[in-house]
Amino acid sequence: MATAVAEAIETEEHLVVQAGTGTGKSLGYLVPALRHALTADTTVVVSTATIALQNQLIARDLPRLAEALRPLLKREPRFAILKGRRNYLCRNRLDTAGQDAEEEAELFDPRALSSLGRQVQRLHSWAEETLTGDRDEIVPGVSDLAWRQVSVAANECMGAAVCPFGTECFAEQARAEAAEVDVVVTNHALLAIDAMQNYHILPEHDLLMVDEAHELVDRVTAVATGALNEKAITLAVKRATRLCDIELTERLSETADGLAMLFTDADPGRLDHIPDALATAVAAVRDAAHGCVTAIGPDNKNDPEASNARRLALAALGEVHDTAVRLLESFEPPLRERQDVVWLTKGDRQAPALHVAPLGVGGLLREKLFGDRTTVLTSATLALGGSFRALAAQWGLGRERSDEPPTPEPRPEGAPEPEAGQPGSATEGEPRWRGMDVGSPFDHARSGILYVAKHLPTPGRDGLDPRYLDEIAELIEAAGGRTLGLFSSMRAATQATEELRERLDFPILCQGDDSTGQLVKEFAADEGTCLFGTLSLWQGVDVPGPSLQLVVVDRIPFPRPDDPLASARQRAVGARGGNGFMSVAATHAALLLAQGTGRLLRSMTDKGVVAVLDPRLATARYGGFLRSSLPPYWGTTDPDVARAALKRLNGAVPV
Known part of the structure; x- marks a missing residue:
């Protein structure tokens, strides 16, 4: 991966890299990025989707790399994190927080305002000791309502030149620091604001690393909404x-x-x-x-x-x-x-x-991100249906470069044909790119089983079928707890939690009982505990070891039929003659399934079972496309095989 990134920098060609959990992909792009920054005397921007990865890069990966590469480079690399202005305390706003709070409070539920004064007072005290003004440093945190009293958006800022606190502005200090470093770590939302709203918050850069690139379209769409x-x-x-x-x-x-x-x-x-x-x-x-x-x-x-x-x-x-x-x-x-x-x-x-x-953000990304810089997009899940085409189309990239004459790629059963204007069809003016899958250090077929409950009925809309609950209970019993339940709706997660708490002796935590971070800590600390939840758990849980040996997925996570944005995008693809269901709904489901099933193996010693209760994964025509998007676990539709494997891992039966 490091070699491919270095070549992309040299040839000024975009690169898409799928790098599984455990490959060290951040090192794979940071090493060539740091070399480029110092040899070309320029700044490299790294954009991520989550605070956790930003903190990992700033607190662990970059400091270690800076020390290790110092003997090989002309000096030790410098780096900084940069967020949107709203994430930094504004001293001028703080000075008038009391007046504005009284006015704005009338717009909110009075029950939520009882602690507002205490929170703002905490912020006053914190302002006297913080060196960065970064909201993420406040522990415990404050409500959005309280934070709005002491922060401003970019279009609300009067400017450092006229602000009475301009010389002490935390946001300006962060921007000034970012202008002097070799690597700036930011987030997809700020990247989108910088590119599309012409605020020019980020320093000039000719190289962009987009980690967690599977989130890019959704984050850019949110900014553009x-x-x-x-x-x-x-x-x-x-x-x-x-x-x-x-x-x-x-x-x-x-x-x-x-x-x-x-x-x-x-x-x-x-x-x-x-x-x-x-x-x-x-x-x-x-x-x-x-x-x-x-x-x-x-x-x-x-x-x-x-x-x-x-x-x-x-x-x-x-x-x-x-x-x-x-x-x-x-x-x-x-x-x-x-x-x-x-x-x-x-x-x-x-x-x-x-x-x-917007119905799509490919045009925006093509014009604002890919037009005048080299971009590397990476994640553990980018090849959907065995191809990068689906996500490349959403990003607005053109046909993938190949040194050989283009030949048709084999398509999994049910996968959509490439549409006009999408990767796989040559369109004038679209950016050229190449993709690579660097694989995974895990032996998925030996370490994990993908069990599809083919015998269960197709999921309905009236809550979980009793047979689904029976299946989950039997699997949890076999696993001895140790279960992460990923549900397509909060309603289903709550139903499963309430009913199975009465039937099983294992503790079952449910999203919403506490903060997600605290729930994950409790889940990881007790091997017998189960954790049930919805969307954020599909992508946000990293629990290596024996506390997680069973991942249960209740149904294929298609977008809701009444989802206004997804349904409109699906219709738009159909109007152009494409397969809207496959291009939008199936692609959405494949990405979430890949993320969710990837929760199972997080270290080299992990073993376990992914149980998908939705039989359509085995029986529907699009099932082949979805299965080829998942890690290559050993597959079965036999519930006895899945339960026996879990019992062996649990030590209930001899290995």
């Missing part, structure tokens, strides 16, 4: 009240009421066509917000407090206005030609909101 709701409008009104005529802010406040009334009777879900009344309401928000923006006078830089109030008001008003404009414009093209999808969310614990998101 806008939301319009009553709370956002009301906050904009409060921030603009002192700067605009009362008639203008009252008009904007009335649009919030009108929008809320329409939300009351509207059904949640995707909107292919906007009703006239809703279009009128959104247009009223747009126009009222624009009226307030134009009424706010010029910046008075001699009055920092007034300048700050103006900046905060313009940021809130601009967000409301721009989202309303985008919502209305998204409906203008014919349905088949639209680039955005709009949907309404509402629920018992969720305030109604209109959302707008």
Whole structure:
């Protein structure tokens, strides 16, 4: 992998690398990255999806490498971590936290505000001792509401030149440090903001390492998604009240009421066509917000407090206005030609909101990330269905480079044909790249069994079938606990937890009982304990050793049929003549399955069973595509074989 990365740097060609758990992939890209940074006197950016990996790189991998490579390079490499401005304490905001807290508190549930004052006071004390102002250093942490009182987004910052605390700004200090180092570690969200919103937070760089690249599309999509709701409008009104005529802010406040009334009777879900009344309401928000923006006078830089109030008001008003404009414009093209999808969310614990998101981010990534730099994308799970094509298509990459004339790749049964404009079809102007799979140090076929419960019924929508619960109970009994249960919904995880706690003697932890980190610690500390949960556990659990010898997956994790973004993307692929189900739903499921089943083997001595209870993995036509996306475990559909293997590992029967 290190050699391939070095060659990609030399040839300025993008590289996609699948590197399984235990390969040391961070070293595989950091060594050539550090050499390039020092020999070319430039900065390399490393982007990750999770805080855990960022901390690993900064606290362990980079310090060890810097010391080891010092004799081979002209000096010891330097590195730093850089996050979005919202992650750093703002001293100016802290100075006015009490005033803003009183105003903003009215927008939230009063029951959640009882500890707000104490948390803000903690932040005042912490501000006197912290050297970085980084939110992740606060232990225990504070609520999002409390943190908002002492931080600002990039569009709310008045700028270090005019801020009374500009010389002490933590965010500016972090940016200054990042500009002087060889390697900057950041996250996918900040990478997307830097690339797409033209804030230029990151230093200039010609080499980008994207670790946990399977998360890139979702993180970029989240950054590119806008939301319009009553709370956002009301906050904009409060921030603009002192700067605009009362008639203008009252008009904007009335649009919030009108929008809320329409939300009351509207059904949640995707909107292919906007009703006239809703279009009128959104247009009223747009126009009222624009009226307030134009009424706010010029910046008075001699009055920092007034300048700050103006900046905060313009940021809130601009967000409301721009989202309303985008919502209305998204409906203008014919349905088949639209680039955005709009949907309404509402629920018992969720305030109604209109959302707008791009159908795809490949074009954005191709233009903003891959256009003028060499990019290395790596993860333990990138080859879905035995090919990089699915994810490369989502990233906007072109046809994979080959030194030989292109020949058709063998496709697993059910895998989609490459579509026009996607990898596998030559499209003018698309970035060229090559892929490689460096394999895994694990012998999956000797260390793990993939058991598919072919005899069970196809999962339904009315909760877990009693036969599924019986199957899980028998497997846990055979394993002696030691089970990670990965469920497709919180409802299923809760049902399994409640019913099996009554039937089994093993402790069963359920996501939501405590913080995920604490639950994983408890699970790892007691070999007899089981842990059940949903999405974050599919990708966030790293428990080597005997505490985890059975991974149970209740069903293939397809996106929900009513998921507005996934369903719109699926329809868009179909409109171009492709297989929307395979390109969107099956690819989504394959990625999650690969991540989830990869929880089993985390060290060279680990052994165990992955039990997928959904029979479609063995019987459906797309099952071959999904199975070829998983680690190459030894496979069986015989429950007796799976239980016997677990009993041997548990020591219940002689080996």
